[in-house]
Amino acid sequence: MSTVASPEYRALAARLSAVAPEPGDVLRAQGRRAARQRMWLIFFLGLAMGGVALSLFWGPDGFDGPRVLASFHGDNAVASAMIWSMRLPRLAIGALAGMGLALSGCVAQAVLRNPLASPFTLGISSGGAFGAALAMILWPWSAPAIPAMAIIFSLLTSLTALGVTRLRNATTETLVLAGVAVMFLFSALTSYIQYTAPQMELQRIVFWTFGSLAKAGWGDIAVAAAMILIPAPWVVLRSWDLNLILCGDETAQSLGVSVSRLKVLGIVAMSVMSAGAICFCGVIGFIGLVAPHMARLAVGNDHRILLPASAALGVALVILADLAGRILYAPLVIPVGIMTSFVGVPFFFWLIIRDSRRRW
């Protein structure tokens, strides 16, 4: 028999009322819950894969299974060009962006200990938008300038926010405020650029902020993949530390977590991943906030399951939003950033209503 069923505990259990659970019950209940959480994770992974498959088989003339299969056989040049050069890059960058933003959102909410935190709380999207706007004005003919400047400035904003807090040994509240201040600064700068820009450039800048999955080539995808898939495993391996930091800095430290190191590296990882997500696609909002929340409603706060679940949900949301944007007013494409708002919000409401007892 396990130690749990020893006489010591039976005595304790006997002291309590008759409806108290038996020792083994506690572990069984926990085991059932863990199994339920795993089922949700599998469901979300299925949702992501299903979304990708659906989007893969949807072309401008509707469902085009034969064309996709022909492209994999390689004997139809047109089909291959369409699928490999046009559709797959769209799916790849969308999946990477969804994953990067969702993981960043989880890290942001844990490190900043704030359920309203998102990867953009520290100003990353404002910095990226500013960098892209600057590139469009200074080097309008250079294609690589835009993502490069977007990356530089998005990292600059979050590191500035981080740097501000290092000056005074600051709390997470200060970090959030510093991030908001930096965000306003870069938003104002971007607004200034928009105001003084000639009309063509203004249109280009505004469209960038809507998000588009069509502009990334395989080279860009490789860079985005590096920026997202390299920090991602590091983040997942820090799951226990992230669980602990939710309980408070002091508690986490007392249980062996190096809190300041976790925060700094966490913010760097989050910045790199979300910069990778937006610099090739423009701003895709809402995913970094909604995917972790939706995942949390289903699987709870254990980051070992929450992180992969959020990532899967992020992928599903971006891919399905893009698919909907392609279908609704075909051949017109509604920008993915606009669609993610429309797709994310109702889903979120449904989850809250379904289980309204489990509110914050």
Added chain:
Amino acid sequence: MGSTKSKILFAILVFGFVLNLPTWAVQARTVEDTYGRSIELPDKMRSVVVLSRDVLEILRAMDAINLVAGVSDTVRRDPAFWPELKDAPYIGRWSEPDYEAVALLKPDLVLAYGRYPGPEAEKKLGAAGIALLRLEVYMLSGFDREVRTMGLALGKQDQAEALLAWRREKFAALDRCLEADPRRPLVYLEGYQKLQTWGPGTGGNETVARGGGANMAEGMHSQYGEITPEWVVTARPEAIIKVSPSKERYVADTPEDLRQSAQEIAQRPGWEVLEAVKSGRIYVLGSEIQGGPRAPIGAAYVAKWLHPQACRDIDPEAWHREYLERFQKMPYRGSFAWPPAGQAQ
């Protein structure tokens, strides 16, 4: 019959005459703006402020450039094309002018686009007693009416008719050559942004139609929008026409950047399977000639590209030279299309 009757008759006549005096004395003219609203204009036009670039060009075509009292940033950006305005007072952005600067110039009329500046312009200029006339000249369908309105407003009706007659003559020439070739090749029309197409209600769309092409996006849900490259592949257009975003083509002495625009499209990954790319039928049109007053020239390039045999006698460059020299009093220079001189590839 008697002197009493004729006296009464005379009194009635005099009375009627006197009653009509006020309207004669303060006879205000009204014209209709682009929204069909009646705009009251002063009798004499001594000075005008123009916010719309195309309208300014039409003004010059009507010999009324001397009336211009102040210019916006679009003129400042293109000084080579507006030498007579290089010392003109500056009144701010075309979309948001400095109303005080405008009021200081005390113009008789301000000419603006239909939607820009916003409705506050009527209020501010109205408060200063300045008439605001909104005109949209980028569409073929409303062009003649708007130009006649301008002629009426500025007292340049004859010159307005001359411009319209020139355009009618050129469009007639196009219609004639297109009669011989009833095909309407499918065209992918790309706007200033990558993968942005122009649909119904845009000047570019009309120009393509007038040049004997069929715009793929004609049935689209909105005027402008992003499309997927896959759609272009499945639709199989015969030619691709890109409208170049670069302005001030008057001083662009080589078409190198237009050629690069075409090349960028040809090099997009996956686009090599398009017939239009394989046969090199990627054409670039400068934004000045794809709509507005010079629309016939843009349509002429389109006609030559899409119907090289039937419209081989059309010479868009000659038309452009004629337009610039006769209507704009400017020597012909600049590069406005790729391939130049409307050659087919």
Added chain:
Amino acid sequence: MSLAVQGLCFSRPSGRILSDVGFDLEPGQVLAVAGPNGVGKTTLIRLLMGLLPPCAGHVNLRGKEIPHYSRSALARLVAYVPQGMTGIFPMKVFDLVLLGRRPHLAWRPSRRDLERTAQALFQLGIEGLAERDAQRLSGGQLQKVLIARALAQDTPFLFLDEPTTSLDLRHQLEVMELLRGLARDKGAGVLASLHDVNMARRFADKVLLLDQGRTYGFGSPDEILNETSLREVYGVEVARLSGCGLTGFLPLRASV
């Protein structure tokens, strides 16, 4: 094998909080830290945990100074129970207590980790709360959860910051009995800051009485807690009561 503190001081920009605090704690002992509100009990425990830097003095644990321990090594030696938790994220009680196993955990909690967590819940009598959301608990229930987490951590030393403050009479007794049992039977070194001087007197082996940031006295409860010290430190006149082999103090009135 013990905790030794010498000349510990701590100051903030607003002023000095603690000066020249010294005491020691042997394994198998319960040490109660007593003193009025705001005297620095919580600060002291944070200093002992290495969460705050002292301006002078040493904290030696098993012969080594606290700053020389790595965070994870320290986590295997000392468990910390804070006064409360400002958590706003939902977590099940079981998972929260399981977090106490982090110093021993690999990626997957082992059978031993899970059992030790359940055991800790039973020891505190809160096994019925295992599948509840932690943020739904009352103050007292949460306090027990935090203690359970510290127990699950399986450390030779336990530092608790006011562990009985939110508990009712019965649970106060249970928790203090548990802490004394841990010290006696498992040889743990337990340090707890306590409000209730009677609890301190009854359950502690040593008492550290702080007054205005300084050590008023350190020694056995009998020596340190008496009418004089309570008058001088707390400003209260007390009456000594005895019964059933126990001695306690009944507060009478504030002293002038």
